Amino acid sequence: MFEENLVWHKHHVGKKERSIQKGQQPCLMWFTGLSGAGKSTIADLVEQELYNRGHHTYLLDGDNVRKGLNKDLGFSDEDRVENIRRIGEVAKLLVDSGLIVLSAFISPFKVDRQMVRELFPDGEFVEIFVSTPIEVCEKRDPKGLYRKARAGQIKQFTGVDSAYEAPHQAEITVDASYGDPRILAGKIVTYLEISGYCKTFEKAMAVK
Amino acid sequence: MFEENLVWHKHHVGKKERSIQKGQQPCLMWFTGLSGAGKSTIADLVEQELYNRGHHTYLLDGDNVRKGLNKDLGFSDEDRVENIRRIGEVAKLLVDSGLIVLSAFISPFKVDRQMVRELFPDGEFVEIFVSTPIEVCEKRDPKGLYRKARAGQIKQFTGVDSAYEAPHQAEITVDASYGDPRILAGKIVTYLEISGYCKTFEKAMAVK
Numbered sequence: 001m002f003e004e005n006l007v008w009h010k011h012h013v014g015k016k017e018r019s020i021q022k023g024q025q026p027c028l029m030w031f032t033g034l035s036g037a038g039k040s041t042i043a044d045l046v047e048q049e050l051y052n053r054g055h056h057t058y059l060l061d062g063d064n065v066r067k068g069l070n071k072d073l074g075f076s077d078e079d080r081v082e083n084i085r086r087i088g089e090v091a092k093l094l095v096d097s098g099l100i101v102l103s104a105f106i107s108p109f110k111v112d113r114q115m116v117r118e119l120f121p122d123g124e125f126v127e128i129f130v131s132t133p134i135e136v137c138e139k140r141d142p143k144g145l146y147r148k149a150r151a152g153q154i155k156q157f158t159g160v161d162s163a164y165e166a167p168h169q170a171e172i173t174v175d176a177s178y179g180d181p182r183i184l185a186g187k188i189v190t191y192l193e194i195s196g197y198c199k200t201f202e203k204a205m206a207v208k
Numbered sequence: 209m210f211e212e213n214l215v216w217h218k219h220h221v222g223k224k225e226r227s228i229q230k231g232q233q234p235c236l237m238w239f240t241g242l243s244g245a246g247k248s249t250i251a252d253l254v255e256q257e258l259y260n261r262g263h264h265t266y267l268l269d270g271d272n273v274r275k276g277l278n279k280d281l282g283f284s285d286e287d288r289v290e291n292i293r294r295i296g297e298v299a300k301l302l303v304d305s306g307l308i309v310l311s312a313f314i315s316p317f318k319v320d321r322q323m324v325r326e327l328f329p330d331g332e333f334v335e336i337f338v339s340t341p342i343e344v345c346e347k348r349d350p351k352g353l354y355r356k357a358r359a360g361q362i363k364q365f366t367g368v369d370s371a372y373e374a375p376h377q378a379e380i381t382v383d384a385s386y387g388d389p390r391i392l393a394g395k396i397v398t399y400l401e402i403s404g405y406c407k408t409f410e411k412a413m414a415v416k
Contacts, residue, residue: 012252013259013267021264044220051221056229056264058305059221068327069297072290082280089277090298097266099305119276 018098022056025197026095028120029188031104032113032167033130034159035145036137038176038184039104042130045185047102050192053204058094060087060103075156081112088116095124100197108164126197128188129170134159136177226306230264233405234303236328237396239312240321240375241338242367243353244345246384246392247312250338253393255310258400261412266302268295268311283364289320296324303332308405316372334405336396337378342367344385 019026029046031039040061047057066073070086073079084107094101107113117125137159138146149157156162167173172191174184192198227234237254239247248269255265274281278294281287292315302309315321325333345367346354357365364370375381380399382392400406 013255013265017259018264018266021259021262047221051225051229054229056226056306057221058226058301060301064301064304068300069294086277086294090301092276093266093268093272093298094302094305096272097302097305097307098264 037130037132127170245338245340
């Protein structure tokens with residue numbers, strides 16, 4: 001009979017080992033902004049660029065969270081808070097697994113984003129404010145949601161009859177009103193390079 | 209102004225890309241068994257061996273789940289089901305991120321384990337029954353929980369006053385009553401090799 005939790009845990013594979021294995025500094029890149037601001041589009045482009053440089057990433061968004069882990073949650077105030085809390089906790093596990101995690105959720109309230117920030121040690125939470133103004137988002141209206149909200153078919157829609165609290169201490173702010181979103185994604189990747197989260201383009205190419 | 213979700217998603221980084229990048233077949237290895245059976249010890253050893261072969265893994269257990277994502281849950285029947293459901297959904301995200309995921313939870317009820325199995329496509333859920341009999345687990349009692357349960361200080365403790373439903377279709381069964389747990393971990397790794405989830409020892413060495 002062997003003793004539990006005694007000898008074998010010595011070589012336990014931890015966050016540090018997983019980080020070294022993947023050659024990167026894991027973190028959570030939290031995209032926040034109005035519906036239609038361009039969060040998912042930009043996050044997707046950043047992920048592609050990181051992948052091309054050999055980084056290990058994961059993108060959390062409505063598609064993979066609302067249909068699974070958070071499918072029991074509705075849109076009441078209480079459920080919205082719980083939605084963000086769980087996303088933060090899942091992101092924490094993914095960061096612990098050594099990944100650079102990207103998340104794209106409106107997350108309109110400061111207090112909720114602050115709650116997620118506090119789950120992480122300093123430097124592991126990178127807030128990215130996609131500041132595209134509501135006039136542009138509403139004109140764009142890619143999912144037809146603003147139209148429905150204005151018609152009263154959706155209640156408590158952020159920017160229409162529910163507030164969006166803009167961050168004042170976001171690490172990065174980008175306005176996706178015009179221009180090529182690849183330029184904005186590039187700006188974010190440059191920030192990650194300078195801050196030591198990801199390999200520079202030259203280093204990534206040298207490895208290939 | 210650019211169109212959302214139109215062109216850029218073409219090169220979307222998906223499960224397949226992440227799997228190729230990591231050179232492995234992602235899956236969830238679900239360890240089930242009584243408290244003190246040896247689930248965590250064996251899962252930990254399997255993870256070490258996989259890591260040594262260059263695989264990307266993550267271990268979900270009470271330490272990183274109960275204190276974070278599931279800290280709002282108690283031990284009522286309803287909360288126990290929700291606990292397992294969330295663990296299954298989180299494991300699904302981790303598998304989607306390309307990792308070989310290990311989980312170590314008592315998970316006493318067949319219906320709950322079946323619920324998790326059904327979240328995954330065929331072959332991605334590997335159930336590992338650590339079948340150490342209760343007499344051994346209770347004698348071992350690494351956390352003193354059986355003693356407390358017998359004294360009535362813990363209610364609804366699996367094996368004492370709550371049932372454990374043994375799996376009949378587990379992919380792997382190991383009894384950790386005696387012998388070196390590394391041998392049992394080796395048996396599991398051999399299963400993973402044969403089934404194509406992980407590199408063989410020789411291939412892993414050749415890469416190094």
